[in-house]
Amino acid sequence: MKYIELDLKRIRNATLLSIIPGLGQFYNKQVFKGIVFLSVFLLFIVEMLGFGAEALAGLISLGSTPGEHHSLFMLIEGSLQILIIAIFLLFYIVNIFDARKVAKLWVENKKVNTTMKSIMVNVSDSGFPYLLTIPAYLAMIFAIIFPVLVTLLIAFTNYDFYHIPPASLIDWVGFKNFFSIFFLSSYRDTFMSVLSWTIIWTICATTLQIVIGIFTAVVLNQKFIIAKRVFGIIFLLPWAVPAFITIMSFSNMFNDSIGAINTQVIPLIDSLLPFIDLGAIPWKTDPFWTKIAIIMVQGWLGFPYIYVLVSGILQSIPEEQYEAAKIDGANAIKRFRHITMPAIFMIAAPIFITQYTGNFNNFTMIYLFNEGGPGSIGAGAGSTDILISWIYKLTTGTSPQYSVAAAVTLFISAFVIIISLLVFKRTRAFEMED
């Protein structure tokens, strides 16, 4: 649509006027909307003068007098203010676009809602979807975004056991914590070895549970099997029983001297298989064997989820595909590779990825089995600690390193997000339908 000079001027006026929210709407003869927008704007000004400016100043200084200024509260009130400003900016942009859009409607001689009633009807109609998602956004803002923002800020401070408010102040230290993690030898060595074990653990444990899950589903999907339902129920048990219970039980069973694995299972295997003599294995005191045990237990815990998922997919593959492949002379392995696997991965790939990211942060498994032990590899980490359990120890130990823990938290979040986005892009599993 082409506008003449006068029209363009109208649109420009409305846009410029809405630099003060509400004025653009008044110009568009939407008095009710203008009053609402102007009051939001005034409310924000009042909030800034009464609380916001001070909160921001506090966030920058983090206090100057120990005992009087509580740096932590200043930090958190400041982050709250950042959130409020962000939300206001969003409103501000909407306000400008609204003024522009309505001005265009006027110019094009289209119907404009000017009365309060017609605006309310319009809001309740087109605003309905926003209204329904508000609770979700509120909950996410306060339970996810706000904590992440606070973590982000803490990572740039020196909050640790030397600096605990209100007795002492916290200060901004820039990138010092990140520098320590990546370059300072005491932290760097721990970080690197914890990170590499975290990656090994994630890949081994998750692949193990996926392989067992798929294999079990395929085996149980054969037609001749009797008592299918009984097996099906048994294979679901590791998922049905809350994981913390089974992990604690396994922790007891893998005890070096009195645990059932060393006192019952291994002697049984030794007596059944004549060529093998395992003897007692130091499951809890040798890092290597602890790692083996943890990966096996996770395979036990995690395969039913995959098994259920894959069983469902297998039943949805039409029988004719297999029949046709058989006639073409494809053997069982070929049929599995060219029909079964593609079908499984097409549907389940995104879920497999969430399994990997889940294990990357599987605190419960690592911590409840052996508390990240045995032994210590420095900076508070044990030999089987993964990043998230190291964070837990840095935060809850006798000499807490809150700011370093926050820096590591940021690292994991970024790491997990980047990796999964890359994979999601490749699998194209999350392409939108429109």
Add this chain to the structure above:
Amino acid sequence: MNLFKSQKFSLSLSKFFTYFYLTLLAIIIIYPLLITASSAFKAGNITAFDLSFDANWTLDNFRRLFTETLYGDWYLNTLIIAIITMVIQVAIVTLAGYTYSRYRFIGRKRSLMFFLIIQMVPTTAALTAFYVMALLFGALDQNWFLIFIYVGGGIPMNTWLMKGYFDTVPIDLDESAKLDGAGHLRIFIQIVLPLVKPMLAVQALWAFMAPFGEYMLARFLLRTPENFTVAIGLQTFINNPMNQKVALFAAGAILIAVPISILFFMLQKNFVSGLTSGGTKG
């Protein structure tokens, strides 16, 4: 003839290995569960689970659990947290999932991507942030603060799954109802909601189960033993090598595992459709 024989032989061989594998796996699954469960009924101070049937069988451990420990408090705390988390989360997620499935609005695609990304943030790792928030709001050692974190943390992923399931309900239904003059709310409550009951059940079960298993935040934020959840409480029975109450742990574990497993198997049929439909569609 020879060929036929060898085919038959390989078929019975594969049958043998199939049953061998299934049986072995079943044993590996049942064994740890069985020795834990049986320890709950053994008298005396046992220190390790094992498969022995020459013990003195007793129900005394269950009595001790409720008279000598705080197990009753823990159970009640966990139930309260789990039920409130479940109700609030399912309500929020259903509304949001429905909206994303049915309405086309400005910012829809962008915010869906936002859900997908934020879902990957390991919120529990923001321990320090939650701790500072709890200090400011006086929420340390409070159940409601945990509920708040659990509800918020579960929303992004579950909204995705819920939206995927709503997508499987044909939109023609809504449209014909609209022609009959039904409003937004009536279409939602009377037409669409009844059709997604299976997914609602799955979501409710998962939201209910999560607080039972969450350890990290609960351990850090709950300070007095009376306020513990079962996961933290039960761990105190076995994490002290000098004073292990293994039989009490086993008894406490049974009282959680049995009801949850029953719920789980009742709703199990709904899992597959819920999982696959949520994962494939954008």
